[in-house]
Amino acid sequence: MKTLKLGLLGFGNAGRAFAKILEDKKQEIMDSFGYNIIVTGITTGSRGNLYNADGIDLKKAWCELEGQGHFNKAGSDYSQMTSMELVENGEYDVIVEMTPLDIFTGQPATDHLRKAMGRGKHAVTANKGPIAWYYNDLKKLADKMDVQFYYETTVMDGTPIFNLKDETLKFCKVTEINGILNTTTNYVLEELAKGKAYDAVIAEGKKIGFVEADPSMDIEGWDAAAKVTALLNVLMEAGITPRDVDRTGIENITIEDIEKANEQGKIIKLLCKGTLENGQVVASVKPTLVEQGSLMSVIDGTSSVVQITTDLMGKLTIIEHDPELVQTGYGIFSDVLRIVRNLV
Numbered sequence: 001m002k003t004l005k006l007g008l009l010g011f012g013n014a015g016r017a018f019a020k021i022l023e024d025k026k027q028e029i030m031d032s033f034g035y036n037i038i039v040t041g042i043t044t045g046s047r048g049n050l051y052n053a054d055g056i057d058l059k060k061a062w063c064e065l066e067g068q069g070h071f072n073k074a075g076s077d078y079s080q081m082t083s084m085e086l087v088e089n090g091e092y093d094v095i096v097e098m099t100p101l102d103i104f105t106g107q108p109a110t111d112h113l114r115k116a117m118g119r120g121k122h123a124v125t126a127n128k129g130p131i132a133w134y135y136n137d138l139k140k141l142a143d144k145m146d147v148q149f150y151y152e153t154t155v156m157d158g159t160p161i162f163n164l165k166d167e168t169l170k171f172c173k174v175t176e177i178n179g180i181l182n183t184t185t186n187y188v189l190e191e192l193a194k195g196k197a198y199d200a201v202i203a204e205g206k207k208i209g210f211v212e213a214d215p216s217m218d219i220e221g222w223d224a225a226a227k228v229t230a231l232l233n234v235l236m237e238a239g240i241t242p243r244d245v246d247r248t249g250i251e252n253i254t255i256e257d258i259e260k261a262n263e264q265g266k267i268i269k270l271l272c273k274g275t276l277e278n279g280q281v282v283a284s285v286k287p288t289l290v291e292q293g294s295l296m297s298v299i300d301g302t303s304s305v306v307q308i309t310t311d312l313m314g315k316l317t318i319i320e321h322d323p324e325l326v327q328t329g330y331g332i333f334s335d336v337l338r339i340v341r342n343l344v
Contacts, residue, residue: 002034004340005053007041007090009083009112010098014126014153015042016062017329018096023058025333033344037336041090043083045100047071051079053091084108087115094339096332097125103222103242106133113138113149122147124335126328128154131230133241148342150335151234155181155227156304158331159320163338165235165308172310174235177274179306180299181227184211184218185250185270190300193258193267210302221249221270221285228272228283235308236274238281246284253287261289267297 008015022037030036038055048071050056056077064071071078087095095116097109106129113123113130118141125131130138131151142149152162165174180186187210191201205211217223225245232238250270261268271288274281290296295317299305302322309315320327 001030001036002343004035004037004094004336004343005040005055005092006037006336007086007092007095007116008039008098009043009086009095009109010100010126011042011044011047011061011065012098013325014328014332015096015098016065017325018098018332019058019062019329021326021329021333022336029337029340033340035340035343037340040092041079041081041086042071043081043086044071048073049079049081049086050075050077051081051086051090052077083112084115087112088119092121094122094124094336096336097123097127097130098332099127101127101129101226103129103132103217103226106130110134110138114141117141117145117147117149120145120147122339123149124332124339125151126153126332128226128230131233132226135230135233136239148339150338151230152335153328153331154230156306156318156320157323157327158329158334159304159306159318159323159327160334161231161306161308161318162234163334164316164318169310169313172312174308174310175276176309177228177231177235177272177306178309179228179231179272179304180269180296181272181304181306182218182221182224182270183302183304184215185221185224186300186302187211188219189250189253189258189268189270192253192255193262195255219249219251221247224270224272224285225283228274228285231272231306232274232281232283236276236281238274238283240281240283244283246282246286248286250287262292264289265292266290267292269296269299271296 041051043049109127110130225242266289274283
């Protein structure tokens with residue numbers, strides 16, 4: 001039986017969802033691939049860190065966080081090791097980057113990935129920042145070091161978008177991407193259409209978890225810009241950053257705008273788009289009028305959609321319906337599983 005060791009940077013909701021799937025599927029992975037997957041290190045921003053080269057008790061780890069809000073400082077695996085120290089000195093085969101997103105720099109997640117791959121370690125990221133800002137550099141490094149590098153969770157949770165292109169659309173050229181990638185703006189626009197005041201919508205959205213404590217990155221279109229950038233960098237080799245996206249958020253949309261659209265038989269959605277113009281990829285994120293009853297108009301709540309246009313397979317549409325944390329956890333799990341499959 002072979003062992004694959006993981007180092008987890010971040011252990012929030014997505015990290016714990018991943019850990020639970022990993023524990024649940026542990027025996028099936030061993031039976032199918034002959035690999036025992038263990039976690040040797042977990043780092044968090046403020047809830048403590050764990051390290052054990054022989055493997056951490058994952059169930060105990062997530063129970064401590066969910067029950068106490070932090071790891072037990074008296075525990076034998078409790079560690080003062082920081083994320084970068086784990087990356088540079090820890091014992092692991094795969095680094096799993098799940099730290100919070102800095103949408104304007106992609107750091108420190110990018111440096112974590114660079115250092116890990118520089119050590120000849122495989123890498124998985126659920127953080128879209130590195131793919132939006134430094135994808136080409138990271139891909140070249142992975143190729144140079146002959147390591148695997150995956151990022152399925154960065155857009156639409158565990159929906160197999162990048163996997164689809166890699167595994168089943170070989171030799172297809174992607175010529176255009178369209179989609180609704182930010183669920184917060186979906187929710188806000190729907191609630192405004194019901195006649196609610198903007199401040200009331202934001203307050204209610206925060207209460208039920210649809211809206212972040214600071215919603216500006218969503219409302220101003222930055223989150224959508226980072227996601228469409230990641231898609232275009234990987235699927236169309238765009239080589240752009242979120243600052244290259246022609247971006248307009250929904251902060252200036254009024255109830256009058258929504259009512260006027262309704263009178264025209266239309267609805268406002270924040271659409272992401274990437275196309276080829278004179279050999280260059282051009283990207284945009286803009287509030288757009290779409291026909292009522294059309295596909296884009298019925299993507300609501302926390303659902304997302306991406307349409308991929310190719311030269312050989314035409315237009316393909318993938319919808320993620322009302323995802324929960326398990327989908328995000330599965331996206332990370334599927335990337336780790338790809339590494340295992342390729343090692344067998």
